Amino acid sequence: MLIKGRPSATLKQMQKWAESKKATPLFIELAEVFYNLSIDVGVNPVIVYAQSAKETGYGRFGGVLNASYHNPCGLKTSTGGGDKDINAHMKFNNWIDGINAQIDHLALYAGLNGYPKADTTDPRHFPYLFGTAPTVEDLGGKWAGSLTYGTDIVKIMKDIEDTIVEEVVEIVEFIDIENHWAEEEIEFIVEKGELKGYNDNTFRPEQPLTRAEYCVLRARQLGFVKKKIIPKPDVIPYSIDHIPKSDKRPELAMDAISLTIHSTANPKSTAKNERAWLTNSSNTRVASYHIVVDDKEVIECLPLNEVAWHAGDGFYGKGNRKSISVEICESGDREKTLQNAAIIAAKILREQNISILNMKRHFDWSGKNCPRIFSANNWKEWYKFIERVKQAY
Numbered sequence: 001m002l003i004k005g006r007p008s009a010t011l012k013q014m015q016k017w018a019e020s021k022k023a024t025p026l027f028i029e030l031a032e033v034f035y036n037l038s039i040d041v042g043v044n045p046v047i048v049y050a051q052s053a054k055e056t057g058y059g060r061f062g063g064v065l066n067a068s069y070h071n072p073c074g075l076k077t078s079t080g081g082g083d084k085d086i087n088a089h090m091k092f093n094n095w096i097d098g099i100n101a102q103i104d105h106l107a108l109y110a111g112l113n114g115y116p117k118a119d120t121t122d123p124r125h126f127p128y129l130f131g132t133a134p135t136v137e138d139l140g141g142k143w144a145g146s147l148t149y150g151t152d153i154v155k156i157m158k159d160i161e162d163t164i165v166e167e168v169v170e171i172v173e174f175i176d177i178e179n180h181w182a183e184e185e186i187e188f189i190v191e192k193g194e195l196k197g198y199n200d201n202t203f204r205p206e207q208p209l210t211r212a213e214y215c216v217l218r219a220r221q222l223g224f225v226k227k228k229i230i231p232k233p234d235v236i237p238y239s240i241d242h243i244p245k246s247d248k249r250p251e252l253a254m255d256a257i258s259l260t261i262h263s264t265a266n267p268k269s270t271a272k273n274e275r276a277w278l279t280n281s282s283n284t285r286v287a288s289y290h291i292v293v294d295d296k297e298v299i300e301c302l303p304l305n306e307v308a309w310h311a312g313d314g315f316y317g318k319g320n321r322k323s324i325s326v327e328i329c330e331s332g333d334r335e336k337t338l339q340n341a342a343i344i345a346a347k348i349l350r351e352q353n354i355s356i357l358n359m360k361r362h363f364d365w366s367g368k369n370c371p372r373i374f375s376a377n378n379w380k381e382w383y384k385f386i387e388r389v390k391q392a393y
Ligand SMILES: [Zn+2]
Pocket: 261, 262, 263, 310, 362, 370, 371
């Protein structure tokens, strides 16, 4: 079983399997994080989750570590030490750092392109490990002393892959069928499982052999009835009011590969206030942001192809250098604000050709509790917001 590769099971299978093993609620919730972070790198997430289940006893721990170490796989510090020595083990700041370390460590063993990485949370990212274990089975006697370590993980993986989830039809939202004449029929056909789109969330309705025509025909055959037309949400006023060149706007070119969501941490400040703050003479900080959104409007404060200092991950950080930032205002009608934020986030993802998997929180770059409006209950509201953005796509 190669470590590198596409998921060999779905997220739902991973979650349902974890439930069946009486995993802790946290371990079940983290399945989504394991899944998304692994896909980002190109490692099969089922391996990572299975390994973590083995190492943590389905999140129950009970060995030398506990959950506060945010250590999903018993990774040791760069100096290492005995298995029973708590100080020999890494304590990560948060689960994202811990899980990324595990994934990077696996990717290093597997010899993935781009490894060893200069920028990793993996404390034992030793270049000599590169490519020494392309398969899970190879990990035996390497990642751990036991020669059956890898085959044990493969058995757990098989268990996950064999988990039956009733609802297997995944609703895919295509990025290229909005307002297409066959949009509803395509969705209908796809929901019926008759046709699938492509991995990049396109349907390519105009491709030769016109699939769209086929969908309309099949939809009719299957008794398709046109749904009521649901009015599109109002167009939000979008104004461009760029700040002049300054510390906050260094005019560094940027080709964004991700979108970062923030909230302002100020319950009174509107989008206009946030924009004005950037050019207020008493604001001597260099921090800046591209877009602010409230319940009434959107203001673009910096061009989306230039760097803003918003991510707290350093001068060369990927958050600062490769990510468009959206500040969600905490003032006004929250529901309307979130709806506007979802619409504008979806618009950016679409126009900049950024995957929804690359919509990040400020938290993901620096560990800061931001966007704080989503952080309660282990970021429950964040996952709801992701769904909202998918809806608005
Ligand atoms: Zn922030």
